Amino acid sequence: SQTIHQWPATLVQPVGSPLSLECTVEGTSNPNLYWYRQAAGRGLQLLFYSVGIGQISSEVPQNLSASRPQDRQFILSSKKLLLSDSGFYLCAWSPMTGGLETGELFFGEGSRLTVL
């Protein structure tokens, strides 16, 4: 069966410090991968998605970046965190059927980032 893990689960960082959140998927190959952010009391904002190694699409301009160095690994990074980067970050993957994405998303446990 497929599993998805992300870490760390909780992170408290000072403004201006770097960030690295990691996500890995097991039990599937060539998944579509996503990073979402959920601000307190709000819905989900798609930040990045990837359809393959080294292929990253950004949905919103920001000081965050994403990388996919391996097929089942997706990393969210920042060189200098801002207060507004605080939130709950969710990694997700989506299976494909017949060459098309099913639209169904499987989420990791989430990483709560607090920037002070």
Added chain:
Amino acid sequence: GDSVTQMEGPVTLSEEAFLTINCTYTATGYPSLFWYVQYPGEGLQLLLKATKADDKGSNKGFEATYRKETTSFHLEKGSVQVSDSAVYFCALSPNTGGFKTIFGAGTRLFVKA
């Protein structure tokens, strides 16, 4: 563009009450529709889905029917439990080979014993 609108919360109910969370959508073509649930401190889990008009998705006593004529996908449960307290998200995925699932803002449900 495509969008999802769901009722604002929080919704507070007593145990065994009937639940309805409204969801309407705007989309071109024939999207797939989903309800996700998020328990406190956790990621989202798929609750149910429907892929074409008049389909009914169901899981754990929850149901939702894909109504194309009213562009709606309302979530219902006949008798809620305290353990159903969570945030519920309605979502759609365009069936055009795209890669973007669009989420509503979420509705927080509190169930009192």
